[in-house]
Amino acid sequence: MIAQTPNPPYYAVIFTSVRTEPDLAYTEMATVMHELAKTQDGFLGIESARENVGITVSYWRDLESIKKWKAHSEHLQAQKLGREKWYQTYKTRICLVERDYEFSR
């Protein structure tokens, strides 16, 4: 679903990736990492979809909480497996959300 984030400013991490061959362990790890991210201090929300590319956007209170999540021991292990096995290529962008607006029917 669409993340219910507070009023800006806050941070977004846009993670865009192209996978190698599908792998059940990847799906399990992705679920575990989503659940673990949600428990981190400063986590605000997450949105994710995959077709030809996967796009996961996670939202954070500040750069410090992003830095801590990147350095979390279980997340480090997942990142290592990602580079070794699961990702053909990826790009991570750290962004300051300056403004947002929404529509609902």
Place this chain on the structure above:
Amino acid sequence: MIAQTPNPPYYAVIFTSVRTEPDLAYTEMATVMHELAKTQDGFLGIESARENVGITVSYWRDLESIKKWKAHSEHLQAQKLGREKWYQTYKTRICLVERDYEFSR
């Protein structure tokens, strides 16, 4: 594919949406808008995927080019149809990309 963007800083527009019922006209309009966006001054790239939510991230040189694209007459018409017919809900976030890094196998 993953957008080949220049070194930061640049801007990202994260558009997250939930659709109403599938509609061929929507798919056609989305394709036309992607192609039209690519021709705009300041456009840097686009990434898109849809599962339960759709996430489209477009990248831009500056706020001015985002503002012009938002006000483009054909894009305005597409936005209007989006609110009238195609989207249950959406959220748009305007972000300054401060830092990025990538991995390739």
